[in-house]
Amino acid sequence: MDVTHPAGASKREIEVLVMLGARLSNADIAGRLHISVRTVENHVSSLLRKYGVADRRALGELAVQVQAGAPVPGRLAGLPSALTTFIGRSAEREHLMETLRGARLVTVVGPGGMGKTRLAGQIAGAAGSSFPSGGAFVDLVPARGGYIAQAVATVLGVSERPQQSLEDAVVERLGESRSLLVLDNCEHVIDVVAPFVERVLAACPATHILATSRERLGVRGERAVPLGPLPLESDAERLFIDRATAADPGFGADPVVVAKLCARLDGMPLAIELAAARSAGLGENGLLAALDDQLRLVAGGRGVDERHRSLRAVIGWSYDLLDDEEQALFRRLAVFAGAFDLAAVAGVSSAGSTHGAIADVLGRLADKSLVSVHRRGGAVRWRLLQTVRAFAIEQLDVSGERPEIQDRHLRWAADVATELETRLDGDEWYEEFDGVADDLRAALAVAPEGPGELPHRLAQALAHLAYTRRFLMESLGHYRTAAERAPAPGEAAADLYAASAVSHAIGDDGQRPFDLLLAAAQRARVAGDRGATAIALAQAVTTARRHPAGFAAEVPYERLRDLLDEAASAADGSSDAVVAARLAEAAAWAATADRYEADLVLAEAAVAAARATGDPVLISAALDTVATADIVAGRGGAVRQIMDERLTLLPAMSRHDPNAAPEIVDTYRMAHLAALGVGDLPAALSIGQRTMDDDLAGSSYYSAALLITPLVLSGRFDEALRMAGTAWEGWRRAGRPRTGTMSPPMAAVALVHGLRGDDEGYALWRSRAIEVIGELPPHSTFVSMVDARLAVHAGRAEDAAALVRLTFNGIRSWSPPYSRAVGAELAVVAGLPDAPELLSAAERHESAWAAACTARARGRLHGDTAALTAAVAGWEHIGARFERASTLLLLPDRAAEGRRDLDALGVEVPAQRV
Numbered sequence: 001m002d003v004t005h006p007a008g009a010s011k012r013e014i015e016v017l018v019m020l021g022a023r024l025s026n027a028d029i030a031g032r033l034h035i036s037v038r039t040v041e042n043h044v045s046s047l048l049r050k051y052g053v054a055d056r057r058a059l060g061e062l063a064v065q066v067q068a069g070a071p072v073p074g075r076l077a078g079l080p081s082a083l084t085t086f087i088g089r090s091a092e093r094e095h096l097m098e099t100l101r102g103a104r105l106v107t108v109v110g111p112g113g114m115g116k117t118r119l120a121g122q123i124a125g126a127a128g129s130s131f132p133s134g135g136a137f138v139d140l141v142p143a144r145g146g147y148i149a150q151a152v153a154t155v156l157g158v159s160e161r162p163q164q165s166l167e168d169a170v171v172e173r174l175g176e177s178r179s180l181l182v183l184d185n186c187e188h189v190i191d192v193v194a195p196f197v198e199r200v201l202a203a204c205p206a207t208h209i210l211a212t213s214r215e216r217l218g219v220r221g222e223r224a225v226p227l228g229p230l231p232l233e234s235d236a237e238r239l240f241i242d243r244a245t246a247a248d249p250g251f252g253a254d255p256v257v258v259a260k261l262c263a264r265l266d267g268m269p270l271a272i273e274l275a276a277a278r279s280a281g282l283g284e285n286g287l288l289a290a291l292d293d294q295l296r297l298v299a300g301g302r303g304v305d306e307r308h309r310s311l312r313a314v315i316g317w318s319y320d321l322l323d324d325e326e327q328a329l330f331r332r333l334a335v336f337a338g339a340f341d342l343a344a345v346a347g348v349s350s351a352g353s354t355h356g357a358i359a360d361v362l363g364r365l366a367d368k369s370l371v372s373v374h375r376r377g378g379a380v381r382w383r384l385l386q387t388v389r390a391f392a393i394e395q396l397d398v399s400g401e402r403p404e405i406q407d408r409h410l411r412w413a414a415d416v417a418t419e420l421e422t423r424l425d426g427d428e429w430y431e432e433f434d435g436v437a438d439d440l441r442a443a444l445a446v447a448p449e450g451p452g453e454l455p456h457r458l459a460q461a462l463a464h465l466a467y468t469r470r471f472l473m474e475s476l477g478h479y480r481t482a483a484e485r486a487p488a489p490g491e492a493a494a495d496l497y498a499a500s501a502v503s504h505a506i507g508d509d510g511q512r513p514f515d516l517l518l519a520a521a522q523r524a525r526v527a528g529d530r531g532a533t534a535i536a537l538a539q540a541v542t543t544a545r546r547h548p549a550g551f552a553a554e555v556p557y558e559r560l561r562d563l564l565d566e567a568a569s570a571a572d573g574s575s576d577a578v579v580a581a582r583l584a585e586a587a588a589w590a591a592t593a594d595r596y597e598a599d600l601v602l603a604e605a606a607v608a609a610a611r612a613t614g615d616p617v618l619i620s621a622a623l624d625t626v627a628t629a630d631i632v633a634g635r636g637g638a639v640r641q642i643m644d645e646r647l648t649l650l651p652a653m654s655r656h657d658p659n660a661a662p663e664i665v666d667t668y669r670m671a672h673l674a675a676l677g678v679g680d681l682p683a684a685l686s687i688g689q690r691t692m693d694d695d696l697a698g699s700s701y702y703s704a705a706l707l708i709t710p711l712v713l714s715g716r717f718d719e720a721l722r723m724a725g726t727a728w729e730g731w732r733r734a735g736r737p738r739t740g741t742m743s744p745p746m747a748a749v750a751l752v753h754g755l756r757g758d759d760e761g762y763a764l765w766r767s768r769a770i771e772v773i774g775e776l777p778p779h780s781t782f783v784s785m786v787d788a789r790l791a792v793h794a795g796r797a798e799d800a801a802a803l804v805r806l807t808f809n810g811i812r813s814w815s816p817p818y819s820r821a822v823g824a825e826l827a828v829v830a831g832l833p834d835a836p837e838l839l840s841a842a843e844r845h846e847s848a849w850a851a852a853c854t855a856r857a858r859g860r861l862h863g864d865t866a867a868l869t870a871a872v873a874g875w876e877h878i879g880a881r882f883e884r885a886s887t888l889l890l891l892p893d894r895a896a897e898g899r900r901d902l903d904a905l906g907v908e909v910p911a912q913r914v
Helices: 011-021 026-033 037-051 056-067 090-102 116-126 145-156 166-174 187-203 235-247 255-264 269-277 279-297 306-320 324-335 342-348 355-367 386-399 402-421 428-445 453-468 472-485 489-506 511-527 530-546 557-570 577-589 600-613 616-633 636-652 658-677 681-693 700-713 717-733 740-755 759-771 782-794 800-807 816-830 835-842 848-862 865-878 881-888 892-904
Strands: 105-109 135-139 180-184 208-213 223-226 372-376 379-383
Touching: 011 026, 011 037, 011 056, 026 037, 037 056, 037 428, 090 105, 090 116, 090 208, 090 223, 105 116, 116 135, 116 180, 116 208, 135 145, 145 166, 145 187, 145 428, 166 187, 166 472, 166 717, 180 187, 187 208, 235 255, 235 269, 255 269, 255 279, 269 279, 269 306, 279 306, 306 386, 324 342, 324 355, 324 386, 324 402, 342 355, 342 402, 386 402, 402 428, 402 453, 428 453, 453 472, 453 489, 453 658, 472 489, 489 511, 489 530, 489 658, 511 530, 530 557, 530 577, 530 616, 557 577, 577 600, 577 616, 600 616, 616 636, 616 658, 636 658, 658 681, 658 700, 681 700, 700 717, 700 740, 717 740, 740 759, 740 782, 759 782, 782 800, 782 816, 800 816, 816 835, 816 848, 835 848, 848 865, 848 881, 865 881, 881 892
Parallel strands: 105 208, 105 223, 135 180, 180 208
Antiparallel strands: 372 379
């Protein structure tokens, strides 16, 4: 089914969407798709954001459209729903629409209260048909400078994954589709917004950005469109009458007086709305007299600042008309950075205030347009417009209540955050967290300096929530803040230990987790917690040995031995099974000075110690120690068995616990490589798909890369080519990180182009395979295997000896069985004198793919039809279509079948092979 999904929904999300249309529960969907319930919950939350709908019922209705084959219209997630009519601005709308069609960055510039947000919402709604991939309307008022990416990601429904920052995830979501991103109220975070906008414009060539700000963003290519006041004697008066009539249906005004009122207010929409809201009580003549008096009280001359003067005058005048109860609540609302509900307002109100009384006052403030009402689904929330909030903050300072109200806000935030932590197994917390996250962050930012129970509790809970929300870098920062604000060193140690685990989840496997573990050990030592000290030190040793590539400089072996001795000393006399397991694991890793090695006997002892704890995380970590020893010994089958067991442990690991993150991420990666290592292509594809579906382990480009190699080896060339663009562009948008993981997939794509006779494509993707690792190492790589396989396919003997040598330069990875098998076959094809010896060496492996390849090579060498037939059976067993077809060419009675199959794959048979 070819359906347009403007919000960028993935194939798996569309599968979830269709099942929602069938009214299946999350558990039923998880069972049918063979994914976790947590993953389903994340997909549902993501779909809600991408399609801008309120609940599962609305998603179910969209599913009906999808199943019927109807295109889902472009939706702008986060677009605010208007509760009042939009008046005027016809010329501005037409001009903005035209400008947005021709420019990729358009900024509506004007002072506060001019109606920039309402106009941007009108433009965004009207421009939907021009942006079939939808986009997002992001309100930046509650966002602090460091959380712009979070604000955009929340609306788009994306999250952070290993080796992919949140900004990278946003850029990848927008991609090359024609999307519209509206960034509303940029002025207070302009230093952060400007580089973010530059990044999006550079990486997403079809994305257009509409911004609103009190000043230009200063980005190259920006088209600034000034927004002035509403024209007098037309739109200004129409707006006043519309809002006054809404406040008092019997309102009847003298047009002359209304015109004078609008002139006094300089045609500013917000000032007109505030004044009109008072018309029911004062009438237009009373309003005019009151405003004249108020304007005389406001300091400053008329001129360039006149609009600010008149707006401040009308806000102050409206505030002065409030009774004491209304003024008190209005001031206290200033502490909220974003929207708030009744419970939040109760948290900053006087003791004994009931929800009913608070709701009554909020209603009165809303009637006077000092508080805006926001509705989403059945929930009602309120907020202060930015200009109004600035005035409320001033009044809060004047009252002297600010420290007390901020303290109440901090306590409310800590209570809300810790309560949300208790509901992480459901899916409702996700929406609630997004609704209060800006206020939780704001409360923590202005909390009194130094250690304290409330700021520590808030930072710790916010770190946990951000981790589960998959805002990983944010989580890391909050855990470090929690350690700084911890009232006791033992609590700080736990926070730093969690921070090290989150650092692993981000994809930082080396220095930073190591340093955080040492810091955790130091704080645990101060607290007198010998067990926690031993665990942190042992984990530091394991990190340095298990993930040495993440260190700029190798940690000296002598230092690691000293740390291990210190850990053992701290644990002396302990009967704690977890302490014993972590020490045993570290001892296995530190038994030899060689990197990436572990002592098998000690590793097996570590597994036994871990099993005694019953903790799946500890068991998985210990199993990886044994697997490392098996990798060194070349026991691919044993490694595969261990990885299969690690996979079975995944469902028992909490997705909410940062300490499980390193094992979850590592298990997927190592299990995939283990399956490739033994040539089990179906398993490698299955694990790659599971990784892509996992909300923690998979980033889109990384997961796509995992799937490309087994797809190519399976002969599923077109699927691999479709994923190649995603993987390459994702890697490029992520800042081109140097990684060996991306090289084999890029080389595999080069193989497809080479087999199809596309020399230009082959050269391009081969160069990319080298680019992602920086240079071609002087040892066996998948690139060498690809070069050799193309030589075998073409029957080229020139330079064969040198190429064969490259394929036999062994390294400890999954690829040598492939490269050696192909190298041996090339030696046979080229008639190299040492071909028999090379073939015998290549046969010493445990790879089903290599077994089929060497069987074919032996069939070539000896003209052995039985060996060729066995090779065909081997290729069929693992689903390797291309290799099966190539082998059939060597069997005269089945050669025609082979040519047909190669033709279906787009592969031309070289003349000498026909």
